[in-house]
Each structure stands twice: as C-alpha cells, then as structure tokens.
Amino acid sequence: MSENSQGHIPVMMQEVLAALPEETEKTPGIANGQKVVVDMTFGGGGYSRAFLEQTDFTVLGLDRDPAAIARGEALQSAFPNRLKLVETCFSGIDSALVKADICSEEQMNAGKVVDAVVMDLGVSSFQLDEADRGFSFMHNGPLDMRMSRSGPSAADLVAEASEEELARIFWTYGEEKASRKIARALVTARKDMPFTETKQLADAVESVKPRRPKDRIHPATQVFQALRIAVNNELGEIEMAIATAAKLLKPGGALIIVSFHSLEDRIVKQMFADMADKKSHVNKYRPEQEDFKDGYVLPFKGVKAPTSAESSSNPRARSAKMRVLKRKKERVAA
C-alpha cells in the first residue's frame, strides 16, 4: 500500500475487512436497523473510509485526539448518514453509542448493540510526525505525548515522578534494561534544568546508553514508548475497552484488534483466551458488568500478521498482529 493523502497508511486493512462479520442477529431499533462497526481508533480515518466505501456498515468513529476528530469532518460530509464521530477515550465507548444516536441508554446497558468493534492501537503517523505533539525524538518539540491534549504531559511525569517510579515505567512499559541507570541520570539532570523538549530527553538517554554499532533502534526508543504508554494509560485503556466492547457485541459480532508491541498483544491474547474459555465466564476485568455467559470464540488460533509485501512497503506494519474474538450466535447455558 502506498502513502495515502491522509498521511497515515492503514495497517492490515484487507485482513480487518475480511474479519468483519457477515451476519449477526438483527436488533430492531438500533441504528435504524443498519449494521454498526465501531472504529475505536479513528486516527487518520483510513479504516473508517474503507468500511464506508467497501461495506454497508454504519460507522461510529472514536478518538481521544481532538485533531483526529476534526480531520474526520471531511469524511463525515462525504458520508453524512453513515459516519458518526465522537471524541472520547476507549472507556467512553458505551456513552458514545448513546451520544451518536446508535442506541438508547437502556439498549446500551443491556449490551448486544453493535456488529463489530475495531481497534488499531498506538499512535498515528499524524501524531508522530507533528513535532508539537512531542511523541517523537526524530522531530524536536515539546515533551508532551498526550493523545487527548489534556492531563499531565510527559514533561510533567519526568519532572515529578520519583527515581523509582521512572525506573519502573521504563522497565515495565519499555522493557528497557538500563531503566535504573536512565532514571538516575534524569533525576540528577532535572535538578539543574527541567526536561521540556523531546530532543533534550533523547540526548540525555543517549548520554547514559550510548548507541552501539549493532543497534537498529535509537537508544531512547524504549524510554519514549514507556512514557507514552504511561502518560496515556494505554494498557489500562485496552483492558477496559476489551471488557466493555465484548459486552456490546451482538451475537455473531466480532472484536478485531491490531496491536504493535508485546505488552499490548499480551493483554489482548490473555483476555481473549479468558473470554473464549468455556469454563470461565466471569468478567474478571470489570466485575461490575454482566458475566460472559453467552460465550465467545476465537475464529482462528494465534495471530494474523501482515503480508511480506505490506511489511516491506510500510515499515510500521512489520510488528503488527491481529487477533479476533467473536461472540457466539447460540446462547450457551450457564
């Protein structure tokens, strides 16, 4: 796939389209009887555009980034009756369905209202390429990294977290082996000068973890990934989104997730396995919600990966993994 005019190349688009359910149970009074797919990560609108152009689904596009929602207005005017956009984080999926008039609050609470939910995790090329968003050390900019542009930024985190907390973040979310050494260096350096820019942070990391000739990635890559995950509570959001989305699926509906690193994929794999396990029906991730006794299945084992052609034309696709969870059509006795 070549770079499109939207600046973000959708990853595994054909595989995602093929995973959409053909047939689900019809629910009168929901989205005027139309099939609904929730694009939880609208981003550059690449997935939503394909759903609108290549299927007959009504699309609800969500994104916590106000810039993504604003960019989606052009697509919305091309499909005024089939695309609805709501600015929210994953945890707001249920209220977004009501806000977008897909279903009533009672229907949302009862679940089984949408045919498919799709998540394409991480950041978009728009976010990475805009220096003022502060996601990348490739472009100098403010040390921000907030997808939603609200709440504490990466600069706040680096300024306020203790050395132990920074080391924990770098280790847990970046799998960074030099986590303690880097945290110590940052805490010492911030006494003289606060970290406010991406390049300043990248240089500080590189000074304690010099680049070796065999390194394929910049020494600050894992620290940047870790801070981004922490600032946006990305892993907590994924857990909550999976638990809620599964309940919202109609019988026959599909939850389709494309992830890009092992921490994300581990959560998806574990939660899908728990839900598809016939012995365990309790929603341990959101115990306040109804249990999963209707039953879920994994339509294929393991993950689907991009084709080698896609990986060579779009480097961002190389680490992509797609997993799918389907809600069973028949009701299973509890």
Ligand SMILES: C[S@@+](CC[C@H](N)C(=O)[O-])C[C@H]1O[C@@H](n2cnc3c(N)ncnc32)[C@H](O)[C@@H]1O
């Ligand atoms: C990889 S991009 C999606 C690209 C999109 N599929 C496309 O084809 O253009 C991920 C998007 O998801 C959004 N996002 C990530 N985590 C989110 C969350 N917890 N809640 C809402 N949006 C989120 C980001 O702001 C970003 O715009």
